[in-house]
Amino acid sequence: MREITYTEAAREGLDEEMARDSSVFVVGEGIGKRGGNFNTTLGLFDKYGPQRLRDTPIAERGFIGMCTGAAMTGTRPVVDFMFFDFILDATGEMINQIAKMQYMSSGRLKMPIVLRGCVGVGGSSATHHSGNYYSFYSHVPGWRVVLPTTPRDAKGLLKSAIRSDDPVLFLEHKLLLNTRGEVPDPDVDELIPFGKASVRREGTDVTAVAFGMMVNRTLEAAETLAQDGIRVEVIDPRSVAPLDMETILESLAKTGRMVIVDEDYGPAGMGAEIAALVADRAFDELDAPVRRVNGVHTPIPYSPPLEAAVVPNRDTIIGAIRDLVAE
Amino acid sequence: MQTETHAGADLNLDTLLSLYRGMLSIRKIEEALVRLYQLGHIPGACHTYIGQEAIATGVCAHLRQDDVVFSTHRGHGHAVAKGVPPEEVIGELLGRMTGCSRGRGGSMHLFSPEVGLMGTTGIVGPNLLQSTGAALSFQLLRLDRVSVCFFGDGAVNNGAFHEAINMAAIWDLPVLFVCENNMYATEVPFAYATRNTDVVARAASYGVASQDVDGNDVVAVFNASAQAVDHVRGGRGPYLVECRTYRTRPHAEGMRDVGYRTQDEVSQWKQRDPIAALRTALYNDAMATEEQLSAIEERVTATVDAARETAESSPFPDPSTATSHIFSE
Numbered sequence: 051m052r053e054i055t056y057t058e059a060a061r062e063g064l065d066e067e068m069a070r071d072s073s074v075f076v077v078g079e080g081i082g083k084r085g086g087n088f089n090t091t092l093g094l095f096d097k098y099g100p101q102r103l104r105d106t107p108i109a110e111r112g113f114i115g116m117c118t119g120a121a122m123t124g125t126r127p128v129v130d131f132m133f134f135d136f137i138l139d140a141t142g143e144m145i146n147q148i149a150k151m152q153y154m155s156s157g158r159l160k161m162p163i164v165l166r167g168c169v170g171v172g173g174s175s176a177t178h179h180s181g182n183y184y185s186f187y188s189h190v191p192g193w194r195v196v197l198p199t200t201p202r203d204a205k206g207l208l209k210s211a212i213r214s215d216d217p218v219l220f221l222e223h224k225l226l227l228n229t230r231g232e233v234p235d236p237d238v239d240e241l242i243p244f245g246k247a248s249v250r251r252e253g254t255d256v257t258a259v260a261f262g263m264m265v266n267r268t269l270e271a272a273e274t275l276a277q278d279g280i281r282v283e284v285i286d287p288r289s290v291a292p293l294d295m296e297t298i299l300e301s302l303a304k305t306g307r308m309v310i311v312d313e314d315y316g317p318a319g320m321g322a323e324i325a326a327l328v329a330d331r332a333f334d335e336l337d338a339p340v341r342r343v344n345g346v347h348t349p350i351p352y353s354p355p356l357e358a359a360v361v362p363n364r365d366t367i368i369g370a371i372r373d374l375v376a377e
Numbered sequence: 378m379q380t381e382t383h384a385g386a387d388l389n390l391d392t393l394l395s396l397y398r399g400m401l402s403i404r405k406i407e408e409a410l411v412r413l414y415q416l417g418h419i420p421g422a423c424h425t426y427i428g429q430e431a432i433a434t435g436v437c438a439h440l441r442q443d444d445v446v447f448s449t450h451r452g453h454g455h456a457v458a459k460g461v462p463p464e465e466v467i468g469e470l471l472g473r474m475t476g477c478s479r480g481r482g483g484s485m486h487l488f489s490p491e492v493g494l495m496g497t498t499g500i501v502g503p504n505l506l507q508s509t510g511a512a513l514s515f516q517l518l519r520l521d522r523v524s525v526c527f528f529g530d531g532a533v534n535n536g537a538f539h540e541a542i543n544m545a546a547i548w549d550l551p552v553l554f555v556c557e558n559n560m561y562a563t564e565v566p567f568a569y570a571t572r573n574t575d576v577v578a579r580a581a582s583y584g585v586a587s588q589d590v591d592g593n594d595v596v597a598v599f600n601a602s603a604q605a606v607d608h609v610r611g612g613r614g615p616y617l618v619e620c621r622t623y624r625t626r627p628h629a630e631g632m633r634d635v636g637y638r639t640q641d642e643v644s645q646w647k648q649r650d651p652i653a654a655l656r657t658a659l660y661n662d663a664m665a666t667e668e669q670l671s672a673i674e675e676r677v678t679a680t681v682d683a684a685r686e687t688a689e690s691s692p693f694p695d696p697s698t699a700t701s702h703i704f705s706e
């Protein structure tokens with residue numbers, strides 16, 4: 051298989067879906083001729099033109115609201131936010147409209163819309179450009195929330211997102227955009243389903259469920275721990291909603307110990323949700339309490355030493371897993 | 378095509394030299410930041426104000442320390458003009474403890490409420506609403522303080538602009554809207570993003586007094602703002618000044634600057650540099666000598682150099698303070 055970057059893979063997925071279905075179109079700031087702030091649409095303007103790659107004014111609430119109407123009437127909008135933080139101006143459209151439209155119309159309307167953009171802490175992006183908030187999004191019924199970690203998943207999940215008749219939040223961690231990985235050839239129409247976790251490393255001592263960039267950090271930690279004979283199984287849920295609890299519980303049945311590693315905030319977050327589901331469905335499998343490693347519950351600071359202090363790193367993950375094994 | 382520039386006959390030499398010094402300070406600080414960015418010492422974003430210095434300088438010349446400014450992502454110039462010391466601006470971009478936001482914020486989160494800088498912003502739009510809210514406070518408290526919002530042409534197409542200016546109008550709030558129309562929002566031309574590029578006409582449609590000026594002519598900005606601040610402070614409601622200008626560097630440092638505007642256009646605007654224009658005017662009108670102006674430049678350069686050194690030698694914040702100030706305690 052060839053190796054390409056995360057952004058290239060996602061762009062290929064978008065390109066294939068635009069070629070396949072003329073009702074797919076993209077809106078966003080600088081996604082036309084410029085090809086996107088993060089190159090998400092590079093080259094597509096020349097192929098599909100200004101009607102289907104539509105540069106917008108800085109009017110987030112406006113163009114999400116418009117795309118809601120478009121999705122209700124036969125087209126499939128992909129809204130590209132560059133930084134996903136900018137979507138927050140349209141929280142009302144997201145929660146009161148998009149998420150509820152199918153329900154309100156008793157299923158007679160579909161809501162095939164994809165909202166995408168980068169999330170996460172890194173590069174001193176500071177407090178208005180570092181948000182994760184996916185636990186918060188997944189709290190609301192009606193959303194599919196996906197968080198691909200590898201180039202292959204980025205492509206396959208974006209293709210599924212565009213074909214889905216449900217609204218999808220497609221969240222790309224900014225530190226993953228330039229990472230490389232194997233992706234099937236362009237003619238392979240690989241769709242990765244929502245709600246299907248990927249076991250990224252097998253192990254028998256501890257189950258580590260990690261999200262987004264934390265998958266990579268946890269894999270590094272697992273590598274180090276393996277040298278001391280601690281075998282960590284690393285699970286990447288890939289979608290936050292729906293969440294693949296079956297794969298997580300299968301792993302727990304094998305290991306008896308679980309840690310959830312998440313850059314997003316702890317309170318009312320994914321770790322709390324998974325721990326509650328485990329307590330409910332697999333209490334007897336637990337040899338130790340479920341642990342959580344989270345980003346610090348604070349707005350994200352700019353200065354490098356402050357920024358580093360609020361995100362879990364390889365060492366904090368290693369420490370948590372060692373403690374868990376020692377219980 | 379400009380033939381010969383003259384300094385405003387109605388302004389005295391002290392005022393003109395102070396405007397010159399103000400613009401030059403901003404320019405030298407921005408140039409220092411560009412170099413620091415290129416050396417890799419600025420860890421985050423850096424949008425410079427180079428080419429637009431006349432606007433912050435000409436407007437803030439009329440403000441008192443207790444007047445407030447709400448700025449944008451391109452806010453270093455507003456901060457300096459409102460009185461934030463250069464070492465605090467440079468220190469903040471370097472992520473140091475001595476920065477005006479103690480290293481928490483960086484370029485797009487500069488705060489110095491002590492001198493009336495109520496924040497630069499990483500999100501386009503909220504400054505328009507917050508400045509209008511500050512004006513509401515001043516009205517409720519019966520104070521003659523003025524609230525100023527700087528914003529770009531890009532923000533004019535955001536709902537926040539329309540909602541803010543409308544509320545300011547219906548309640549006669551003491552807010553001055555200063556649109557810095559530099560013709561592009563990142564790489565999107567204003568003329569693409571709207572069918573009406575006349576921001577003054579939009580103000581008029583909301584019943585708000587306004588005028589447009591050459592934003593590269595500091596005397597013109599100074600005179601227009603004198604009138605505008607007078608109007609606002611005098612309790613006659615909001616006012617909008619549209620300053621037509623240009624940024625001569627890329628949208629942000631480290632970004633490419635091709636494909637959306639011509640090199641020709643950039644060079645033409647560089648010819649209209651606001652600092653060089655005032656310098657030439659002062660000289661043409663025999664108001665100041667080359668030596669006087671060069672002496673000012675040397676002093677500004679020395680001040681900014683010293684500020685950079687202070688900033689570079691100050692400590693990074695202590696990681697254990699990452700969560701302080703989330704609440705008032």
Ligand SMILES: Cc1ncc(C[n+]2csc(CCOP(=O)(O)OP(=O)(O)O)c2C)c(N)n1
Nearest residue numbers: 136451499500501529530531532561562563
């Ligand atoms: C709500 C929101 N959308 C998008 C952005 C990304 N962005 C940052 S600056 C900018 C362009 C702003 O243009 P303008 O207001 O004209 O100011 P200028 O950069 O020209 O000074 C954009 C789109 C943002 N920061 N916030």
